[in-house]
Amino acid sequence: MNDAPILRVEGLSKRFRGLVAIDGVSFTIQPGSITSIIGPNGAGKSTLFNLVTGYLSPTTGEVHFRNTQITGIATNRIAELGVARAFQIARPFRDLSVFDNVRIGALFGKRGVRDVGATTSRALDLAGIAHLSAAPANTLTVGQLRHLEVARAIATRADLLLADEPCAGLNPTETAAMIEVLRQIRASGVTVLLVEHDMPSVMEVSDRVLVLDAGRMIADGPPAEVAADARVIAAYLGTPDAADA
Amino acid sequence: MHLVAQTLADGLVLGGIYALSAVGFSLIFGVLHVINLSHGILVLIGAYLALMFSNALHLDPLLTTPLVMVVLFVVGYAYQLLLIQRSVDSSHLGSMLLTFGVALMLQNVLVWVFSPDVKSITPSYGFASFHVGGLTFDVVRLSALLTSLVMLSLLAALLKYSSLGRIIRATAQQTLAARLCGVNVNHVFALTFAVSAAFAGAAGIVIGIILPFAPADEAFWTLNAFVVVVLGGVGSPAGALIGGLLLGIVNTLTGQYVGPAFPNVTMFLILVLMLLIRPNGLLGNAFSPSR
Amino acid sequence: MTRRPALTTAAALLIGVFCVALLAAAPTLMPPFYVRVGQLMLYSAALGVAWGILGGFAGYPSFGHAAFIGVGAFAAGLTEARYPGLKLELRLVVGLAVGGGACAVLSAAIAYPILRLRGTFFAIAMLGVSHVCAELNNNVDALQGALGLTLANIAPEAWDPATVFYELYLAAGVIVLFIAWEIKRSKFGAGLLAIREDEDTARMLGVPTTRYKNAAFVISAVLTGMLGVIYAHSLGYITTDSVYRDDTNLNLVVFSLLGGIGTLAGPVIGAFLLVFITQVVLGNLLDFHLFATGLLLVVLVLAAPGGILGLLRTMRRRPTVVAAE
Numbered sequence: 111m112n113d114a115p116i117l118r119v120e121g122l123s124k125r126f127r128g129l130v131a132i133d134g135v136s137f138t139i140q141p142g143s144i145t146s147i148i149g150p151n152g153a154g155k156s157t158l159f160n161l162v163t164g165y166l167s168p169t170t171g172e173v174h175f176r177n178t179q180i181t182g183i184a185t186n187r188i189a190e191l192g193v194a195r196a197f198q199i200a201r202p203f204r205d206l207s208v209f210d211n212v213r214i215g216a217l218f219g220k221r222g223v224r225d226v227g228a229t230t231s232r233a234l235d236l237a238g239i240a241h242l243s244a245a246p247a248n249t250l251t252v253g254q255l256r257h258l259e260v261a262r263a264i265a266t267r268a269d270l271l272l273a274d275e276p277c278a279g280l281n282p283t284e285t286a287a288m289i290e291v292l293r294q295i296r297a298s299g300v301t302v303l304l305v306e307h308d309m310p311s312v313m314e315v316s317d318r319v320l321v322l323d324a325g326r327m328i329a330d331g332p333p334a335e336v337a338a339d340a341r342v343i344a345a346y347l348g349t350p351d352a353a354d355a
Numbered sequence: 356m357h358l359v360a361q362t363l364a365d366g367l368v369l370g371g372i373y374a375l376s377a378v379g380f381s382l383i384f385g386v387l388h389v390i391n392l393s394h395g396i397l398v399l400i401g402a403y404l405a406l407m408f409s410n411a412l413h414l415d416p417l418l419t420t421p422l423v424m425v426v427l428f429v430v431g432y433a434y435q436l437l438l439i440q441r442s443v444d445s446s447h448l449g450s451m452l453l454t455f456g457v458a459l460m461l462q463n464v465l466v467w468v469f470s471p472d473v474k475s476i477t478p479s480y481g482f483a484s485f486h487v488g489g490l491t492f493d494v495v496r497l498s499a500l501l502t503s504l505v506m507l508s509l510l511a512a513l514l515k516y517s518s519l520g521r522i523i524r525a526t527a528q529q530t531l532a533a534r535l536c537g538v539n540v541n542h543v544f545a546l547t548f549a550v551s552a553a554f555a556g557a558a559g560i561v562i563g564i565i566l567p568f569a570p571a572d573e574a575f576w577t578l579n580a581f582v583v584v585v586l587g588g589v590g591s592p593a594g595a596l597i598g599g600l601l602l603g604i605v606n607t608l609t610g611q612y613v614g615p616a617f618p619n620v621t622m623f624l625i626l627v628l629m630l631l632i633r634p635n636g637l638l639g640n641a642f643s644p645s646r
Numbered sequence: 647m648t649r650r651p652a653l654t655t656a657a658a659l660l661i662g663v664f665c666v667a668l669l670a671a672a673p674t675l676m677p678p679f680y681v682r683v684g685q686l687m688l689y690s691a692a693l694g695v696a697w698g699i700l701g702g703f704a705g706y707p708s709f710g711h712a713a714f715i716g717v718g719a720f721a722a723g724l725t726e727a728r729y730p731g732l733k734l735e736l737r738l739v740v741g742l743a744v745g746g747g748a749c750a751v752l753s754a755a756i757a758y759p760i761l762r763l764r765g766t767f768f769a770i771a772m773l774g775v776s777h778v779c780a781e782l783n784n785n786v787d788a789l790q791g792a793l794g795l796t797l798a799n800i801a802p803e804a805w806d807p808a809t810v811f812y813e814l815y816l817a818a819g820v821i822v823l824f825i826a827w828e829i830k831r832s833k834f835g836a837g838l839l840a841i842r843e844d845e846d847t848a849r850m851l852g853v854p855t856t857r858y859k860n861a862a863f864v865i866s867a868v869l870t871g872m873l874g875v876i877y878a879h880s881l882g883y884i885t886t887d888s889v890y891r892d893d894t895n896l897n898l899v900v901f902s903l904l905g906g907i908g909t910l911a912g913p914v915i916g917a918f919l920l921v922f923i924t925q926v927v928l929g930n931l932l933d934f935h936l937f938a939t940g941l942l943l944v945v946l947v948l949a950a951p952g953g954i955l956g957l958l959r960t961m962r963r964r965p966t967v968v969a970a971e
Contacts, residue, residue, distance in 0.1 A: 189852030203843035214840045217833050218852035266852055390766050442947045446765045448707065449947045452903070455896070456943025463937035574892065578777075581770060620781040626774040630767055631759050 114176075116141040116270055116301050122161055122171035124154075124325075131157045133325040135171070141269070144292060144302040146312045149322035150345055155305045158322065159272055162303075163195050164188050175270065192220040194268035198275040200255035202247035208258055209234070209243040212265045219266025230265055236294050237261035238287065253284040260291060264300060271295060273304040277311060289315050313337060321345065357489060362611045363604060364490050368500045370603020371596075372565070375503035376558035376576060377583035378510060378595040379551030385590020385642050386527040386547045389439060390451045393458040395577035397552050400461070401427060401559025402568050403469055406476050416476045417502060420560055424553040431552025436545040458573055465570040476563040499561045506557055510550075511592040523547055527590065527642035582622050585629045588638030597637055669816055673809040681808045687921045688815035689877060692822045693894075694901035694913025696869035699826055701899070702908040703835060704862045705842030706761065709769040710776030711870050711898050716890040717752055718745035718871025719878035720783055723795040730798070738800045738814075741875045749871030750864055752779075757860040764845075773895060780890035791886035800879050811880040818876060822869050826910055829865075838862055842908065893939075900939065903946050906955025915954055 115138035124132040131154050139145050147155050160166040162173055167182035174180065175193055183191075194215075203211050209230065216229040234240040237257045242250070250258060256276055263271055273292070277285045289311050292302055306312050312319065313333040321329035321336060323345040329336045336342055380394045401423050408419040434457075442453040483494040514520035526533040526543045534540050562568065562576075579602070587598020605625065606618045613621075629636070635643075669688075673681045693711075701707040722741035726732065732740060756775065763771050783791035801810040829835045837858045840848035849855045878884050897920065902908075905916030920942075928934050950957050 185846075186849045186852055186854060189850060195850060201844050201847045203840060203847070205843060206839070214836060214848070214853070215851050217836050218840075218848075220852070262851065390770070438944070438948075444951070448766055448769070449951060451766050451769070452899070452943055453947040456940040456947065459936045459940030459943070461940075463933070463935075463940070466936075467933065578773075614785065616781070616785045620778055620785065623774045623777040623781065627760075627771050627778065630763055630771045630774070634763075634767060 114141075115139055116176060117162070117303065118174040119162065120172045120174070122158070122173065123169045124157055124161055124166060125169045131325050132161065132168070135322070135325075135327050137320055137327065137330060139270075139301060139303055140317075141301050142296065142299060143317040144296050144304070144315055145318045145320060146316040147303070147305045147320045147322055148307070148309070148312055152324075153322040153345075154325045155322055156274065157325075159195070159274055159305060163193065163272060189219050189266050189268070190221045192267065192269040193272065194219070194263035194266045194270070195272045196256075196259040196263045196274065196276060198278050200252075200259045202250070202255055202258055202262075204246075204248040206247055207243065208239060208245050208247055208250070208261075211247050211258060212261045215262040215265030216267075220268060222267070224267060229267060233261045233265035236264060236298060237291055238294075253280050253287070256280070256288060257291065260288075260295070264295060264298075268300065270301045270303065273302060275305055275307065277306060277308045285311055358611070361490050362607045364492070366604035366607035367600055368492075368496045368603070369606060370600035371500040371503040372558065372561055372599070373579060373583050373603050374587075374592075374596045374599025375506055375561060376555065377580035377587075377599055378507060378592050379553075379555040379558070380577075380580035381584045381588075381590055381592075381595050382551045383548060384584060385640060386523060387435075387439075387443075387544050388447055389443065389454070390447065390581075391439075391548075391551075392451055392455040392577055393434075393461065394454075394555060394580050395573035395575065396458045396461045396465070396570075397427060397431070397555040398559040398562065398576045399465065399568060399570060399573050401556030402476070402563030403465060403474075403559075404556065405560040405563055406474060409476065416478055416560055416564055417498065420502075420557050423556045423560060427556035428549045428553040432545045432549035434552070435548035436541065439548070440541060440544065458577070462570045462573055469570070471570060473567045473569045474563075475567040476560075478564055493565075496565050499565050502561050503558070506554065507592045507596055510554060513550075514592070519546065524642065578626070579622070582626045582629075585626060585634060585636055588636035588641065590641035591638060594636055594638040594641060666816070666820055670813060673806075673812050678808060681812055683921065683925050685808070685812050685815055685880065686925060687918050688812065688819045689873065690897070690901065690917035690921050691914040692815065692819035692873050693870060693898055694905075694917045695819075695822050695826050695910070696866050696873065697898040698902050698908070698910075698913045699829060699869070700862045700866040702902050702912065703826075703830065703838040703842065704859055705845075705908075706764075706859065706863070707769050707899060708772040708866075709895055709899060710772030710774065711866075712890050712892070712894040713772070713776040713779040714749045714753070714867045714870040715874030715877065715894065716776075716779055716783060716886070718749050718874035719884055719889045720789060720791065720795065721745045721748035721871075722875040723797045723878055723884060724790070726798055727795065732798070734798075734800060734802065737798055738876070738879065741797075741800075741879065742872050745875035746868045746872045749867045753864045753867035754860070757863045758856070761856075761859045761863060776890060776892075776895055780886050783890065784886040794883055794885040796883050797879050797881075799882075807880075811876070814876050818873055822873070823910065823914070825865070825869070829862075830910060834858060834861070839908075896939070900943060900946075902953070903951075904942070904953050906953035909955050912953055912955050919954075 117139040120136050122132055122135045135158065147158065149155055157166065161168050164180065164183040164185050172179060172181045175191055178191060180188060180191065203214065212233050213226065213230045216224065216226045216233065231240065234243060237260045239254060239257045239261055242254060247258065260273065260276065276288050280288060285308060292315060296302055316333050318331065319333050319336040320327060321342050328341045328345060329339045376398055380391055383389050383391045404423045404426060405416045405419045408414065408422055409416040439450055439453060442449040478495060480494050484491055485494065514524065522538055522543055526538055526540055530540060583595055583598035583602055586601055587596065588594025602622065605621055609618045609621045672684060676684065697708065697711050722745040725744040726737055726741055760768065760771055783789045801807040837848065837853045840853050841855055841858060845855055874889060878889065881888060900920060901913045901916035903916065904919060905914065906912030923938065924935055928938055946953065952959065
């Protein structure tokens with residue numbers, strides 16, 4: 111395992127007219143790890159994702175993927191470099207089968223030679239939906255669609271997967287299945303950065319947790335450490351005085 | 356200099372009529388998000404109905420306006436509720452194609468009933484004109500312009516002050532929320548279309564008394580309305596007025612100074628350019644959600 | 647693979663060759679009226695498939711493809727008029743090169759801005775482009791749109807011109823169909839499909855959407871333009887109104903709508919059927935053409951938005967059972 115971080119975010123800020131959505135956020139991600147970003151609603155988690163993947167341009171700061179500057183990069187360029195994103199609101203290619211959906215990821219995505227069929231099958235296996243290959247995408251349940259999102263993203267042969275609340279709206283069984291998929295993905299050598307609200311899952315699967323509150327990073331460390339951090343507790347629950355009022 | 360002023364004056368008169376013609380199209384686009392390609396044929400139906408009624412009832416054509424508007428109101432309501440409502444899909448291509456199909460059918464019907472020949476409506480004051488400050492004004496065109504302005508103001512007042520207008524605006528801005536508040540959205544859409552069709556018909560009467568018309572003109576009036584809306588702004592009489600006046604002036608200036616065959620080129624060039632630069636027009640979309 | 651294709655590639659090719667051979671022999675067995683109907687069917691089918699590369703594959707429905715027919719026709723005609731000494735065999739070749747080239751230039755020039763529009767806006771903008779081209783062609787005297795342009799003959803003396811053009815359209819149709827087929831099963835075609843389904847997502851997955859859209863637009867334009875060149879020669883004398891036709895603009899959309907948009911066979915089926923209905927069934931009833939086309943559109947939109955092939959697919963599909971996890 112090499113030591114160079116796969117993702118480096120430095121002094122990232124985003125201002126929308128008068129509102130500062132992200133304020134001086136910096137962190138690094140080690141390859142082959144699962145890092146989770148948590149924080150109260152409105153903390154800026156989605157904005158941070160959008161900044162990293164190029165959907166928004168930062169007001170200040172830089173984002174580096176491996177040795178390449180990707181700050182504000184065009185969205186299709188980011189896939190060519192090896193960064194993929196799975197969205198909370200799944201957007202499958204509705205008229206295509208599950209297999210054909212994932213195949214698009216394998217055909218395009220990261221630059222380089224590949225065996226399209228093998229890559230597609232592997233992605234389907236990793237995401238646990240190989241048995242649904244022939245099904246039309248518009249017949250899938252929400253949970254299955256999330257798996258399809260993930261499968262399609264990793265079919266691009268990405269080295270870094272950004273997953274946006276993959277467990278949102280899923281029942282405990284489906285959540286556990288999704289978490290297991292993320293573990294398999296880590297085992298296959300892909301780095302995962304996710305935003306999630308489901309605290310038990312986050313604590314269980316993450317190597318590291320970053321906590322965002324009102325656009326600022328207030329904690330950064332292993333799950334146990336972060337869970338005990340007073341500032342984190344205050345951000346979620348308020349201070350003891352306020353609770354008594 | 357005098358020629359420029361006359362050309363501008365002519366352009367404004369023409370523009371006012373373009374505006375009245377386009378406002379119905381604009382409303383349908385803004386509220387229902389439908390590109391109504393049968394707009395032009397509704398305008399022409401207004402003209403033909405006025406011709407029929409004014410001959411049968413021995414009335415001045417402008418006086419047949421209420422009758423024509425009622426007829427087209429009813430037709431428009433049924434059209435939206437029974438046909439267009441069923442064709443709406445996420446891309447709105449379906450409704451556009453459906454209205455195109457209906458336009459072709461109605462065009463053929465008009466040819467059967469009235470013949471493909473060019474017709475016109477000549478009111479009793481047909482050839483009078485008067486002069487103001489060196490400029491000549493045609494009485495017919497001026498009354499056409501006045502009618503247009505009055506009707507546009509009426510519609511603007513309806514949208515702004517009446518409860519129907521408020522409901523229409525609310526439904527346009529947030530359809531789902533309106534539905535949840537108990538608004539019968541299908542009924543509101545049908546009413547909006549009915550109002551638009553009525554105004555299209557009124558425009559047809561105005562057009563019929565100043566220009567010759569034939570069933571084949573329907574494409575022109577549809578595209579004309581489209582350009583006016585794209586130029587001036589979606590969903591408001593003010594947008595239609597601005598777009599119409601601008602287009603009218605461009606039309607007469609081009610015809611006078613570039614060549615009689617060039618107004619159409621200019622119109623389509625404006626269409627393409629505006630779609631690329633600012634598809635919601637100069638005044639923007641009147642129903643865009645405020646933030 | 648996900649599903650067994652309805653026909654294996656080899657079988658499809660065999661059937662295709664057989665059909666082409668049949669079609670090629672047909673003029674010898676048919677009265678002249680049907681040869682001309684056949685011309686129109688093949689020309690329409692080829693146009694429909696060329697349109698479909700952009701409209702069906704990529705999901706950008708152009709309502710103004712007649713622009714390319716007109717530009718191709720006049721570019722070829724004007725060039726051939728400058729070189730009246732051209733040998734008969736070369737005339738068509740030169741015409742095709744110039745016509746196709748002119749359309750390539752035009753489409754490449756407007757591709758980037760116009761393909762930023764989507765759906766209905768793109769459709770109307772293309773209609774605008776078609777009218778601008780027509781009006782300019784008509785009003786600029788040097789382009790002879792209003793005056794009219796005579797095109798030199800390209801049929802060898804000994805052969806019946808109607809049959810010559812029939813076979814030309816057949817050959818052109820086969821070539822266009824082949825190109826479309828190759829595109830459809832290539833990586834380019836898969837990218838276009840993704841663009842049609844969800845352009846933003848496709849972009850995010852690494853599909854070079856802008857480059858692919860522009861390419862589809864230019865290819866479609868060039869093929870359409872070249873077909874227009876053949877059409878111009880078959881007319882012999884062209885004016886603005888005979889090539890920049892609004893009914894052509896509409897028909898190209900209707901072919902795909904009728905047959906099945908986004909498919910290879912759809913525009914062919916749609917074209918054959920529509921030409922059959924208007925020329926053979928309604929042949930003598932010219933007054934009904936508009937009404938019939940309009941009614942067809944309305945019925946298709948309300949009852950069969952996927953066209954004939956869509957209907958067949960719905961009938962064939964068994965209810966899908968989602969496997970329990």
